[in-house]
Amino acid sequence: MSKAYAFTRNGGPEVEAFVDRETPQPGAGELLVAVRAAGVNPVDWKVREGSPRFGAPKLPQVFGNEVAGVVATVGEGVLGFAVGDAVFGNPLTGGYAEYTLLAAAVAAHKPDDLSFTVAATLPVAAATAYDGVRQLGLAPGATLLVTGVGGGVGAAAAQIARAEGVRVVGVASAGKKEFVESLGAVPVASGPGFADRVRAVAPDGADALFDLVGGDVLREAASLVADPSKVITAADAGTATELGGAAVDRARTSAVLDAVADLARKGTLDPHVSRTFPLEQAGDALRAVEDGHAQGKIVIEVGA
Template identity: 70%
Template structure:
């Protein structure tokens, strides 16, 4: 039987396990893929602890398969699906987890993988890169404007720096001193995080930032709000809606469309976006991959590869 890496209840790593599962059957509007790669993201372990995405409701049915994004080869399509056929190489958001040999993707948030993009890179695009893209489109800054990105050394941050540069923006990236070279390699001005970081931003941008993309939340969001020339251009993917709305800003509005996936994949093809996959693990080492992200030791993107 196919294997999947799951959590059996809310809690810590002790809730995780490999289990045998039935091969999924695609429902209306879904496609079934043989997974070739699955991206590993902080939201994966956060969901295991009981975190709910905004708007989610209902009671979970355990076990739940880890993973929010995957790439692979179409095995079967569900009723009403057009534009996809068995054998197509695709990537997208998962309907019920991606750390598995097979996964279901909603066709509306799946896209054809360009031949020039490896499965490992494609598997990182639906969460981090698409979130970065959606946020920058929401800010809608003109060419030459300055955007400040907090949490610039993470997966979404690294994508945001590159996509912002491709939009013709000047980018300030707040990240630890240890990520200075990484942030600068992506075309951004590095601002060391830690006490006094906002003053360092003011020194680099005396008139403030035309837009602020926060990926940290908490005190960092509150401090970043004071750097926004216009609070309507303050957005966050790192804090709940009420927190940023109280400051005059908004949460990132996720489009979750195939068009966005096509757009970020095209940026990869053009060389404007490098997903920076720095570590890969086979499916049988999924726990190790997840710990790398959960412990905060990951630099760049971590991906689980699934043998054909």
């Protein structure tokens, strides 16, 4: 048996609980991983709430969609991984746990000079940012508008785009101004009228939008982009499509994980882990993201 943090039905924080479950056993093409760190993302609580976007979960469902850890058992047919290897990726059986499974085909080796804590921030937030910036294909000197730039995906997108010579205008709460500046982005305070504030620093608007908020914010921000095909979102695919844009096209490959790990190793990408929590405080870690005020990434640290 092993410990995991799960939700037992759809709802709010009251449906969360620690559960003892049989330690997952790897099938063909899978790795059993002793988790060392798990990233916390907004999708975690949105799935718990029962958003139809994510379908009906099998209950109880363990939280967490990105982990780093050590291979404990190798499933049949797996090549390129061995017991004791440090790895990271998207778990098949939840990340807020002592043990989980990874699909070997889309897992990656953790570089020795990258901590488990940093590696655990890469499979969702950094990989989504990387895929989105690739999808937009902006040339150096172009202007990218990022809404929700203060979160994990936004911070990574800003840094990746800046490294490619793209000017980034980032929308976030006024309290995150210094943080946004540290990403190399031009800060714009969120809230009513933010589009006017964007125009003040980018009179010609933006060449592209990477949205991480959705809804009315996405609609208002999209009005600043002349080409609707350069509007992408990781928050509200329906609205983006309605406006002529699209959802971020996720590659979900080990090659992308290797690429973002290399950016992190070089210092090009800093996930800005603002707080860490032990597994025993997984609920507190999730609240830190769910209240909407988290800056950068929150990580749950597990085991040795």
